[in-house]
Amino acid sequence: MTKQARQTTPFDVMVLGAGMVGVSTAIHLHRLGLDVALVDWKHPGGEASFGNAGIVQRNGFTPHAVPTNPQQLLGIFLKQSSAVSYDLATLVRLFPWLRRYHLASSGSSVEHYAKTVAPLRALVVQEHLDLARSTIADRFYRMGGWLHVYRSTGSFKESEIERYYARVFGVDYKELASGDVNKLEPGLKLPDLNAVHWTESCSVSNPGAVVDAFWRGYVQEGGAYFRGDARKLQNQRGSWSLECERGSITARNAVIALGSWSMDVLSKLGETYPLAVKRGYHMHFQPQAGVSLSRPVVDVENGFAMTPTDKGIRLTTGVELAERDAPPNPNVIKLARRRAEELFPLGRALQDEPWLGSRPCLPDSLPIVGASPKNKGLWFNFGHAHDGFTFGPVTGRILAELISNRTPVVDPSGFSPTRFAV
Template structure:
């Protein structure tokens, strides 16, 4: 395969991991993005690699929660009305896939992808020299009231079904594991089958450096589109010196920007953007935590990071280029300060980014219908950092004509795209 060239568009976790997997299969790979690897969506997450991420937002409990969500006042979910009106087709398909049969198919598919990804992450963390950034002490879902804990029964049932190791904690045990937390949580679910890292952006950079050391090429360029050439090759159109780069095959792994990019090829992707924010804080040394925690009532995640204690907000459905809206992060900070002494904010303004979500909460991994040698790897919603390495392993196997390491059919592009 060393004579077959591949251009991977996008240098987040999905793109970098795909480039590494293709390189391992013997392809000659060039990775392209407008910024250095790991500086956009893959930078801003909570750094969690969790078996529990098999639960999609559009699960059967969504139906009962819709009246509250549509009020557009919750800390965990907001929407920009104009964006939602412009994407009603996506919204209808998203809600329709909260039915039990689709939900069960999705959780089965995501569980297989997450388990594969954890194995791939373990190898890449060692090979890239980034293993020191990984913690294996799980993460916690925190519940302020017992009734809220009861409301999470469906998620616990699904996790138990797939053998995810968990433990229910009472108030005293929560304090034993995380003494910095104030005693406002009646119960918690400790999800033990979880890793976390102290700088997700730096993990992506370490993987990209491994790719480079193994002979991979990286080009920083603002990608415009691709054009088909004779012989099923492609020309990549970009700003600057990389304009006109040619490759035998192209992989689109541009995360939330994949929708706009595919539109340049006349392909309409039913993708919405889930905006999220984060801010770092400097808690007193005695008030830090040893693992990520998710306050289900406050709708935030706190993660101990190299940069400080990272507070991440809920999601907002809005356009990828919409102005910042600090409401959710403000609500998250107020709730978090009830739980822990976070100290002072370390940045003057929050980071913000978008997660790309398809109607069934599964990514597309595979060939573009009707376009020879055009391959797709996008739509990972909140779990692209977790599932990038598994995505790369599936994609590389399919591109080489090998059997995929897990069932790839739930991720096929034909679910939503036509040639």
């Protein structure tokens, strides 16, 4: 190691975590004139930002609710559900959290969630496209929306609340009967499907490549990047410091954008937030010649999504309630594949083993974006649950504007860490 590499380099802000959320935050901070160091222990976009379904959701005004239908619950209990699977010990540990989650995703709480996320939803597509065009990532983006399919009339009727809020907030969609579904996506096999085409959303053909392109654009614009372990973050004399591979860095401000690993750092700093993990898997498949999808398709009842990507059809699973670092459960992807094959001929698997990642989720399904109430100069941008890829560019902009003392593009009060103050 050279003498220069061992020197301590000062910055205005260090951003810990280089997923979609962290990279977007670093870009916005740098473009606002701050000297920024982006830090991660691996290549940017290697975790949940890599493994998601690649959808930028203009819709999504209701949180993912805890199943209450007796038939659904029986399927989950018997481990025959592809929407929700569980490890019993983890389920028991998470029971108090799940109770809070259930209360926050039902009844009058749904309206609060809808009103809070609506300003974010209004901006997500444009914020993505703005970053994509400036970092040459726009080649991965495609318009055309995504498709929610329902195998039963009952589940379609249950989803009316999502369409209600879409109408309230002016989001376009189209309800499709079974014949119209196959006109839009001829590759789908089941003849009797109801569906909703969310036309204002967009998707990408390679989520990991998008984050990589954003990061490369940030570096080309002069942003600094370091390999380092965020768990070594220290607060010394009002400044944050971290030992990285190429030497130490210091900054007056530190941003925690570590997703499911955020509490690994925050718990050591006396910060307490009810962050839980929902695990998910994906695999890629090569469909038969002449059969494909033109947009992401979600089987709402069975919890999986199928997305056309540069590497074939990506099958992403529902929720697994298990410890973040526990070994993979091969039955999750097997069950999702079996359900998906009823809907679409996936064809040959292109991976020997599924990818596994973790979604960081708070009980109200909203992210934490703002300043720590306990540690001066510490800022948060984590807990995006199923929406990290979608919300990353806009919450990154909001936090950058807060740190630089500008008026945020969206009122951030609904995402304040103080809502969990005890």
